[in-house]
Amino acid sequence: AQKITQTQPGMFVQEKEAVTLDCTYDTSDPSYGLFWYKQPSSGEMIFLIYQGSYDQQNATEGRYSLNFQKARKSANLVISASQLGDSAMYFCAMRDMNRDDKIIFGKGTRLHILP
Amino acid sequence: NAGVTQTPKFQVLKTGQSMTLQCAQDMNHEYMSWYRQDPGMGLRLIHYSVGAGITDQGEVPNGYNVSRSTTEDFPLRLLSAAPSQTSVYFCASSPIPGTQAAGELFFGEGSRLTVL
Numbered sequence: 001a002q003k004i005t006q007t008q009p010g011m012f013v014q015e016k017e018a019v020t021l022d023c024t025y026d027t028s029d030p031s032y033g034l035f036w037y038k039q040p041s042s043g044e045m046i047f048l049i050y051q052g053s054y055d056q057q058n059a060t061e062g063r064y065s066l067n068f069q070k071a072r073k074s075a076n077l078v079i080s081a082s083q084l085g086d087s088a089m090y091f092c093a094m095r096d097m098n099r100d101d102k103i104i105f106g107k108g109t110r111l112h113i114l115p
Numbered sequence: 116n117a118g119v120t121q122t123p124k125f126q127v128l129k130t131g132q133s134m135t136l137q138c139a140q141d142m143n144h145e146y147m148s149w150y151r152q153d154p155g156m157g158l159r160l161i162h163y164s165v166g167a168g169i170t171d172q173g174e175v176p177n178g179y180n181v182s183r184s185t186t187e188d189f190p191l192r193l194l195s196a197a198p199s200q201t202s203v204y205f206c207a208s209s210p211i212p213g214t215q216a217a218g219e220l221f222f223g224e225g226s227r228l229t230v231l
Contacts, residue, residue, distance in 0.1 A: 006157075009155070033212060033217060033218055035217075043203070043224070044222065044225075045207075045220070045222035047219045047221075050217035050218075050219055052217070091157060093158075093220075095218055097212055097218075100165075101163075101165050101211070102148070102160060102171070103163075103207075103209070103220060104173075104174065105150070105158040105159070107155065107156060107157035108157045
């Protein structure tokens with residue numbers, strides 16, 4: 001069965017520092033996708049970055065990068081040069097591409113950026 | 116651009132009442148889904164659909180019904196509301212993943228439901 005685990009309920013980081021948010025997953029499907037979403041205090045869900053299971057290189061989108069370690073089944077989000085506006089909930093999600101196509105989420109990490 | 120539209124945004128129900136949360140998308144997405152968000156629990160999948168006429172259960176389907184008669188609409192029905200269904204509900208849609216699309220979810224704004 002699919003499973004997504006985010007082990008950091010909350011994190012405090014100094015502004016301008018880099019931050020790594022952990023995500024591990026479990027699936028028996030060889031074809032899957034991994035996503036990260038940001039949810040600010042206003043409540044909307046914002047898509048940040050995507051990594052496919054067959055992608056050879058780690059995904060990057062501006063200050064966001066995904067540290068994909070397939071053998072360890074981890075997909076950590078790295079935010080470089082953090083900003084106050086990065087304070088939010090962050091969710092990792094996974095989609096099984098072959099089996100039933102459903103998308104499940106982890107419990108999230110609340111990130112606080114300190115000035 | 117409308118995207119994913121959920122209604123109502125807020126609703127208060129009494130235990131035992133029924134209601135339907137509406138969800139519509141105008142992006143011609145095949146995949147639609149409903150999640151509930153509770154503090155400390157993340158987003159949990161209630162039901163999902165990979166196309167008109169096809170629905171399937173997610174992680175927490177009990178107490179909820181869905182149907183998908185058109186590509187655009189995916190209503191969520193609470194037949195007999197319980198206080199445990201107090202939550203924020205999100206509808207989301209996505210294209211089927213392929214070479215041109217990662218298949219990321221597009222979310223509605225959420226519906227806050229309180230059951231007394």
